[in-house]
Amino acid sequence: MKWFSAESSRTFRKVRNASAQVIIQFSETMTGIEAVQAYYREPRNQEIFT
Numbered sequence: 001m002k003w004f005s006a007e008s009s010r011t012f013r014k015v016r017n018a019s020a021q022v023i024i025q026f027s028e029t030m031t032g033i034e035a036v037q038a039y040y041r042e043p044r045n046q047e048i049f050t
Contacts, residue, residue: 025049
C-alpha cells in the first residue's frame with residue numbers, strides 16, 4: 001500500500017505539472033492574442049500544441 005501511495009503521488013504531481021503548463025500557455029496566449037498575431041507566433045504556437 002505504501003508503494004502505491006508514493007507512486008500515485010509522484011504520477012499525480014507529473015500530471016498536475018503538465019496540466020499547469022498547458023493552462024499557462026493557453027492563458028498567456030488568450031491574454032496576448034494580438035501580440036501573438038502581431039509577431040507572427042501563431043505557427044510556432046501551433047507547432048507546440050500539435
